[in-house]
Amino acid sequence: MKNVDMQMHVRGTSQFVDDLAAPAGCLHAALVTSRVARGRIRSLDLAEVLAAPGVVAVYTHRDVPGLNEVGHVLRDQPLLAVDQVEYIGQPLALVVAESHQAAWQAAALGRADIEELPAVLDPREALAQGMIHGQKRILVSGDPDAAFQTCRHVVQGRLASGPQEHFYFETQRALAVPTEHDTIKVHASTQSPGAFHRHLAEVLGLPMHKVELDIRRLGGAFGGKESTAVWVVAPALAAFLLKRPVKLVLPRNHDIATSGKRHPYEYDYRIGLDEEGQILAYEVDLYQHAGACADISLAVLGRSFLHASGAYRIPNIRVRAVSCRTNIPPNNAFRGFGVPQGTFAIEAAVTHAAEVLGVPAAQLKRKNLAGDGDVLPFGMVLENTNSGRCWETLDARVDLAARHAAVAEYNRTHTDSKRGLAVVPVCFGISFAQTALNQAGALVNIFVDGSVEVSTGAVEMGQGVNTKIQLVAARTLGIAPDRVRVHTTNTSRVPNASPTSASTGADLNGMATKYACEDLLTRLRRFAGQHLGHDDPEQITIREGVVHLAGKPTELRWEKLVAAAQWARVDLSSHAFYATPNLHLDPKTERGRPFAYYSCGTSLTEVWLDCVRGTYRLESVEVVHDVGRSLSEVIDRGQVAGGVMQGIGWSTVEQLRYAPDGRVLTGANAYKIPDLKSLAPHFAVTLLENSQNPNAVCNSKAVGEPPLIHGLGAWFAILDALRSVRRDKDLPSLPLTPEKVFMYLHG
Amino acid sequence: MTSFVLNSRVVQTDQPPGTVLLDFIRLSSGLTGTKEACREGECGACTVLLGCPGSQGLVYRAVASCLLPLGDVQGCHVVTVEGLSEGPLTLVQEMILEHSASQCGFCTPGIVMSLTGFCLASTDFSFQEALDALDGNLCRCTGYVAIRDAARALCERLEGVESDRAVRVATLVELGVLPEGFLEAPSLVGQLQTPEAATTPEGGPPVLVAGGTDLFVQRPEQLREARLEFLSRRRDLDFIRLEDGVLRVGGAVTLESFRLSEVVGRVFPTLRDDLLLHSSTILRNRATLTGNLVNASPVGDVTIMLLALDATLEICTPEGQDRRVRLSEFYRGYKQFDLAPGELITEIRIPQPAPGTRFNFEKVSNREILDIAAVSTAMRLVLAPDGTIEDLRLSAGGVAPVPLFVTGLEPFRGRKPEGETVGLLARHVVEAVSPISDIRGSATYKKLLLGQLVRAHFSAEVLS
Known part of the structure; x- marks a missing residue:
């Protein structure tokens, strides 16, 4: 069965927040935000804002009737800044005006006298200064130190992966309508009904039964509407104070500049293997670039941490993970929620090791692929994974050996262009790692x-x-x-x-x-x-x-x-x-069974590289993924394709650029998500046949995030092509933009 | 007062002509099917059809309504997704539904409009043209696989359909691509009783608006209240003809009509593909060549092409005098050029190249389509019968404060464009540039890349 909303989508009759008929007297809210990444607020000058045409009211933290706080997990994020600012784009004041345009034009007139402090924009630098969120987490399984001693091959390196803008089509927005008995109804674009309900009540100083949050549909979210409540709470605050309906719709570039992203990470990895290519030990340090407030970063970090072994059986492992507090907008959830980063490090380590061993990476991956009965570093035993069956299904479809041979032959006979391929296995735990949320x-x-x-x-x-x-x-x-x-x-x-x-x-x-x-x-x-x-x-x-x-x-x-x-x-x-039954994770020992089951798949990505210009094209993407007994095959296929493409975007062209002061420079005209013409000519999705999953509804398996990991295949396939040209350089960082590819080849 | 037909209804409004159509549609008309997602023409969510009176009835094109000034739809038929949805699903809607080419639905109305625009504007209903028609419609959910499938299925359904433009609307109504209401549109448009140009507020010299696809990104608030003059109304500037060895292109010609022009295809066969790199269909349908020139971006694709092609501009002064300036002498500094207030580029004159002339355009950007180049370069080359360089013109974008015309190439005449000569040429070009590091790439990257792109001009593919 197809998505029932499509009938309306194609006619343009489906309603999003901004499509609801505006109630009579509806006002519009905008935010005055900080232009300084870190500093102490001496004073705010909002006189010009208040005097601007159409402005009805301007509010600061002093006007908040309840708690001036929207921190999602920790209480570290004021709705409106009090005496300090920690990132460019941090809300300082709330402007309410007769029109959307008037509100945002007025907001731009806000001035703040801020004593600037040196901003920290680098995660390792933040760590060196002791600026972290929460505690460092360490997971040890087996005896990695002893195991490294026995390894025939030990390979190590440093890596980095960049941020990713959600680019949900519908920007952050909400419409708040005051109702009788001092109650309020909020129509919002959010993924978090329960948590945002609480945030609303806390800020307004109301019991939760006086606040009603209604969510019809979202024009995309991808995690970006899960935790940062500012843009839902702000119009509600204005509506509550003015007793008039108030709507807030973030303009695109304001959304890009001030909202959280997929967390950039830095990594130090070391992997050890025996003569046969069996992974004996792995050690990784994850440095998460979290931004100014904890937001949901520690949960994201936890998932990277629990997925550090990726799709592989690793008997001895040490994972250290830390969330670094930097002066950029707080990063948040993005489809995959830390797993793409954790997976990226181990995939790179295995690929790097294969290079040293002189074997195809796919061979090492297959050899070490985790399957039923294998024990994960935190003690959970894998079952019903179908990981091997996904691999074999892919192999049967594409003939991996033949593909490898074809690429090698092409590269042997071409100098101005190369081809590359990558096989990426996915092993993704399903459930909130935070048991209470299940x-x-x-x-x-x-x-x-x-x-x-x-x-x-x-x-x-x-x-x-x-x-x-x-x-x-x-x-x-x-x-x-x-x-x-x-x-x-x-x-x-x-x-x-x-x-x-x-x-x-x-x-x-x-x-x-x-x-x-x-x-x-x-x-x-x-x-x-x-x-x-x-x-x-x-x-x-x-x-x-x-x-x-x-x-x-x-x-x-x-x-x-x-x-x-x-x-x-x-x-x-x-x-x-x-x-969900039988979930647990002991935070002290980092042992338990945090996931109900695993979602697995394998993919092959092939690229063509233009060595002259440093550009590339995806030629082929073949995905096999296990979705259990699908509730709707057509929906699940769409989820797989869309997830893979987002992963490809993250791996290739999606790049945020910042000014030295921490300002985001890449608005909608420079932050490029994949377009139709970026789609590989061959893109096939196979749903694994005959799969059962007793751990989810009607034997289905979750499908939202896991396929995104396949998108890493683009990065590794480009890398494969690049390494066929030269290997005298360190692994480049993710994403592999045309600029980075070119500089790798010619720089 | 601006009068136009919106779907099947005559609209008269005295809102400022600089109001963007998207706001009029959503805020004043309550038609919320058209979505706003970027307001910069980057995403396609606000795509509508604009039907302008032409010699064969209304000529429809898909355009970005977020950059289209209301005043410029005077006398036209504007179609939003609601205008396609009065009866049963159209064929395009059916194909999207059948292939599940929609997830969150926010981009979907724009995709419906672009594919419908394809049906209206395509020459042969080919799959490639359908893909080109969607090059300005981003989707963050589907990964495009299903959208591509829907487009392919649509083309299969249109295979063999008579593609005569004169009866296109009637044909598409019959096929269920358009609702019957379209047949009434010409008579509704004919009834619009207003002067040809929309009236604008008095005072101050008018701002000339061609496609508006850049102006309305740069300063929409200012333009909303400004007095505007729309070049699309200048039918006398909408011509492309080859005369006496010169390709003459009127100052109001859009990129897309230039790209698809039969005569341009004959004289410069590679431009049809090269210009796809400039922007998207919904922008090319409005953006003009002259607009790209006076935008004066150091990296404007059209500018870089026309520099190598030795274009000359014909400029009309406020006094009605004509003067000519070679494009290679037009730019004087960053965003500064030889055009006084009140002057208008009425024509671009491109010399027809001698038989055997090679033209090549190279552009590298982060994303291939609808992205600004890190570096671009164009070359026009004439080889003597012995294979040596007889004439060579080169331009480079993104590497100087102005779109750069490379001088000092005379010493390369008489030499064969191969091996060391090409290396020396590349070095000569690279030494002439001074790129800066910015969001499009580092200065080092741009310099090295330019050298590579110059070498690419002389690849076997180009020279063969």
Whole structure:
């Protein structure tokens, strides 16, 4: 089944926050932000802002009725700066005006007298100065020091990966409408109903039952709307103070300049192998470039940390990870959530090692590929991974040996151009690493006409979670999907919801929906039995909207059953709750089972390199990924393709540039995401056949983030081509832009 | 007062002509299907169709509504996604749906419009043209695989369809690509009772707007209230003809009509592909060659091409006098050029190259399409029968404060463009430049890259 929203998307009738008819008297908010990366605020001069045409009000931290705080995990992020600034773009004041344009033009007139302090923009420098978030984490498994002693080959290096702008099409935005009894309703573009609900209530100084947060759909999010609540809370603050509706819509370049990105990392790695190429030991230091506030960085770091061994079996390992506090906007979640970075380091280490051993990287990877029964560094035993089967399926599709030979032959006979390839295996843990977040609620209402309405905590952002939930409900109730409608995500219908992230949206909310539907089904079967004069509800089933008795259809159809049940005073509404079982991680020992299962896949990426100009083209991307028994193949294929392309963008052309003072220089005209013409001529997605997954709803597997890792294949394939030209240089950093490729070849 | 047809409705508005169409559509007309995602023409989410009266009825093109001044749609038919959605799904919508080429949906209306624009403007409904038509529509969700599939399926459905322009709208209505309302549009447009040019606020000299695709990125707030004069209204400047060995291009010619012009294709066959690198379809449909010249960016693609092609500009002074200046003498410093206030470039004159002339354009940017070059260069080369250089012109972009015309190449005449000579040439060019480090690349990179691109001018592919 296809994403049900598409019918509206193609007609332009689907509604996003800015498409809702503006309530009468709606005002518009904008932010005055810091132009200095680090300093002490002496004073703010907002007179010109207030005098600007159309301006209704200007607020500072003094006007916040509740807590001036939006720190997502730690309490370290004021909504509006108090006496210091820590990054360029930090909100100083909130402007409210008659129009969007007037608000932003006025905001640009804000002046701050700031005593500048030296900004720290380099993560290692921050660490040297003791500027870190939280604590350094260390994970040791086996005896890496002893193991390195026994290694035949030890390879080490330094690496870096860059930031990535989410470039969700719909920028950050919210519309806040004051309602009676000092309550407020907020329509927002956010992935985090529960957490943002709390942020709203805290800042406004209201109990949560006076705040209603409603989320219809997001024009893309990719993690960027999970944790930073500034742009949802700010218009609500204005609306609450003015008792008028207020909307805030971030202009694109303001969004790029002030919002968080995928975290850049730096890495020091050392890998040791025996004669046969078996990995014996691996050691990696992860330096996360987190930005000025902790935001969600420690959780991201935790995932990099837990995925440091990538897709490989590594008996002896030491991982050290630290989140460095720097004076840039706080970085946040981005599809993959630290796993791409953790994976990048081990993939580079293995590739580097293969070079030293003189064997194809793919050979080492296959040899060391982790599979069922292998134990991860934090003690979790892998099961039901299908990692080997994904590899073999890919091999059967493409013939890896032949591809290697073809590339080698091309490179032997060409000097002005080269080809390169990379095989990337993916092994991605599913669940929030923070166990507490693995919970979801669903409210299912059946109306007397037989129509069904489902509410969950899941947020639709194009990934098709609503369609999957609709399918789960229809399948469980035994009715056609078009009888079911998934309602908006609303904190008054499903409270305290976890963010829709960590690829768990369908897993958690689908399961809660299933439970609620099963509950209703039990009631209806019991009633149907009585109604049909049979007291054994076990004999009753509902299939395709018809009540069946002992497997045979009866005259009783769904809508009649429902109407009769309601008349007989059967409750047709059910709320259910799901908490993923058996999850735990001991923060002291760094041991446990933080993930319900793993999502695996393997891909082959091939590139063509123009050595004269330093440019390249992706020729072919072949992905095999395990999505379990898919709830919707067409949706899952879309998730795989989209994720891979984002990974390719991160690996290749997506590049942020900063001025020496920390300003972002790359606006929409310079930050380039992949376009249609960047798409490889051959791009195939194969969903692994015959896969089962008892650990998620209807035997499916999560699909949102894991495929992004395949996009690293672009970086490694370009590297492969580059190394066929010369090897007398260190590994370049990620992304491999045409400039870096050129300088590697000619610099 | 600006009058135009918006979907199937006549609109009259006294909003400032400098209001961008996107704001009028969303804020004043309540048509929220058209999305705003960048306001710089970078993403395509706000794409609409603009139907302008032409000799064969309304000529429709997909354009970025975020950079299109309201005043410039006077007398036109503007179609938003709502205008395609009054009845059953159109064929384009069906194909997108069938192939699941939409996820979050924010870019989808723009993609629908661009593909519909393709159906209206394509010469042969080829898959390659469909891909070209989508070169300005970004999507962050799908990874484009499904979009490409939808475009391919659309082309398959259009295969063999009569592509005569004169009956295009009727054909597409019959095929379900356009709703029937399109048939009424010419008569609605015909009923618009307004002067040819939209009236503008008084006072001050008017700001000349050609495509507006750069002006409305640079200073939209200022232009909103400004007095504007639209060059698209100057039909007398919309011509391309070959006369007496000169390709004469009117000052209002858009990049896309230049690129697709039959005569340009004959005289400069490689430009059709080279100009794809300039920008996207939705921008090329509005942007003009002269606009690129007076933007005076040191890295403007058209400028770099025309420098090598030895173009001359014909300029009309405010007094109505004509004067000519060679493009190679037009630029005087960073963003400074030989054009006084009130002067207008009415024509670009490009000498028709002698038979056997080689022209080559090289550009390297971070992303290949719709990105500003780190470095670009163009070359026009005439070889003598013995294979030696008879005439050589070279230009380079992104390496100096002005679009650089490389001088001092005379010593290379009479030498064969190979081996050491090419190396010396490359060194000569590189020594003439002084790039700066910026977001497009470091100075070192640009210098080294320019040397490589000059060498590429003399590759076997170009010389063969």
